[in-house]
Amino acid sequence: MSIKHGLLALLDQGPRYGYQLRAEFESRTGSTWPLNVGQVYTTLGRLDRDGLVVPDGEDGEGHVFYRITGEGRRELQEWFEEPVSRAGRPRDELAIKLAMAVAVPGVDVTAVVQTQRAHTLRALQDYTRLKVRAAEDDLAWQLVLESLVFQAEAEVRWLDHCEARLARRDVVPPAAEPLPTAPPPGEAAAQDGPPKRGRIRRGKR
Structure with a gap:
């Protein structure tokens, strides 16, 4: 999450002071990322310090207003134009937890997956209820909620995949019985012994 660029986007609409910026940031994102x-x-x-904003006076209560500069607007425009790099995103704690769990003896990894799935499904239900109640004209909040819904749905699918992989890993195939090997011809004859005499039936003369 880029607080820096979020504040620049708000200041691009006019000078504001700190408390106003915090309130508007949380309003736009539905307090999903509280500041x-x-x-x-x-x-x-x-x-x-970086020349992207400058102080722009105070009100009667001593609140210092800030105004975006030309350089700040160029920085904001570049942010909107460039894709968000996946390499720069925060580490995925859940992926790290499962990667460690499969390597630590005694950890019930399936239980870890099931506990997380239950938690994620509850969050998904909460996001869905909020989306139903969200005002149609509050597009910013709708988009944030839809992002959270899609992320939760993807996480549930990934957890299902992890559980299936764990189940395949834990299935131990039965030991195959060795196939009988045929003894050499001479040895087979010795084991069978001499042929038993049978009653020979003679034909009529």
Whole structure:
């Protein structure tokens, strides 16, 4: 999540101070990624340092407003034009947990998968209920919710796949019985012994 670019996008609509930025950021994302004011002001300080925003006066209560600069608008435009790099995303804790679990003796990996699936399904139900209740004209919140729904659905499918892989790994095939080998011809004759005499039937003369 880029707090930096999110704040620039908000400031592109006009000067704002820290509390306003936090409230609008959370409103746009449905409080999915809550911010504290400390994060906001720390980010504003870095943006000011890099020439992307500048202070733009204060109100009667001492709130310092910030305004985006031309360089800030160029930075924002580049952010919108470039794809989000997968290499730069946060590490997937669930994938790391399962990768470690399969290598640690004594861990019931199937139980780990099932516990996570139950949690993800509950989250998916919550997201779906929120989507039904979301206002039709709140496109930003609708898009965030749809992203969360799709991510949860994909995670459930991946967990199903993991459980199937674990089941195949845990199936131990039965030991095959060795096929009988035929003894050499001479040895076979010795084992059978001399041919038994049988009653010979003679034909009529």
